[in-house]
Amino acid sequence: MADRENQVPATTPRGPNETAGPLIQASGINKTYNHRKSPIVVLDRLAFALGFGETLGIVGASGIGKSTLLHILGTLDRPDAGELNYSGTDVLRLDDAQLARFRNKTIGFVFQFHHLLPEFSALENTMMPALVGGMDKKSAREKAESILVRVGLEERLSHRPNELSGGEQQRVALARALVQRPAILLADEPTGNLDRRNSDIIHTLLMELNQEMGMALVVVTHNMELAALVSRRVTIVNGALQEFR
Numbered sequence: 593m594a595d596r597e598n599q600v601p602a603t604t605p606r607g608p609n610e611t612a613g614p615l616i617q618a619s620g621i622n623k624t625y626n627h628r629k630s631p632i633v634v635l636d637r638l639a640f641a642l643g644f645g646e647t648l649g650i651v652g653a654s655g656i657g658k659s660t661l662l663h664i665l666g667t668l669d670r671p672d673a674g675e676l677n678y679s680g681t682d683v684l685r686l687d688d689a690q691l692a693r694f695r696n697k698t699i700g701f702v703f704q705f706h707h708l709l710p711e712f713s714a715l716e717n718t719m720m721p722a723l724v725g726g727m728d729k730k731s732a733r734e735k736a737e738s739i740l741v742r743v744g745l746e747e748r749l750s751h752r753p754n755e756l757s758g759g760e761q762q763r764v765a766l767a768r769a770l771v772q773r774p775a776i777l778l779a780d781e782p783t784g785n786l787d788r789r790n791s792d793i794i795h796t797l798l799m800e801l802n803q804e805m806g807m808a809l810v811v812v813t814h815n816m817e818l819a820a821l822v823s824r825r826v827t828i829v830n831g832a833l834q835e836f837r
């Protein structure tokens with residue numbers, strides 16, 4: 593069993609965008625799925641800390657709980673027990689409406705599949721989180737345009753998802769995730785559906801945007817090239833985090 597006293601301690605700054613003190617601090621996180629009366633313990637007293645601007649990869653075999661952990665960190669799922677603090681805010685105490693607002697402002701998500709709304713253009717999809725967050729239309733449009741230009745899609749603003757390549761769709765999803773300038777981007781196999789060339793483009797963008805925008809990055813990946821780019825790598829052993837080089 594992993595040494596639970598020494599799981600992933602709070603970190604010190606490692607890069608130009610990292611400041612002292614944790615962005616996320618979690619402890620005692622338990623998650624069990626009760627599947628047809630046979631419980632599956634996925635996370636067991638897991639502890640986790642991440643600094644502002646830090647980049648971290650969650651890697652390892654299928655089924656060890658990587659996506660479960662990412663969903664809990666992203667407040668998309670609640671643990672059965674434990675504490676989860678974002679710069680001092682106890683997010684597990686927030687109700688659903690407060691959590692939705694918190695997520696909109698603080699966390700960007702990218703998944704393996706883009707989940708763009710098919711009837712809306714790249715620009716409209718990217719504006720969506722800003723509009724939902726209460727920004728006026730003109731500012732939302734400006735912010736969305738600027739991030740779409742940054743990810744190289746200035747010629748594709750009016751394209752709908754089915755008028756974009758797979759790599760372009762994922763770049764729109766990345767722009768949408770970052771339009772609110774979140775403190776953290778959570779990515780679950782962001783290049784799992786892409787070929788080598790498009791994966792490389794997304795990997796480079798992730799690392800460049802981390803430097804430029806200062807958002808922290810937690811990425812679940814089987815891609816060893818991406819895992820090599822982040823500053824810390826962890827895996828899950830018996831429900832607890834283990835850090836490795």
Ligand SMILES: Nc1ncnc2c1ncn2[C@@H]1O[C@H](COP(=O)(O)OP(=O)(O)OP(=O)(O)O)[C@@H](O)[C@H]1O
Nearest residue numbers: 625626627632634653654655656657658659660661
């Ligand atoms: N809703 C659920 N009900 C029951 N069991 C579940 C549920 N979701 C996940 N599991 C189980 O929990 C374990 C962890 O799942 P999770 O998706 O977090 O793994 P993972 O490490 O992300 O795997 P992969 O690399 O294949 O995506 C798996 O054994 C899975 O079968």
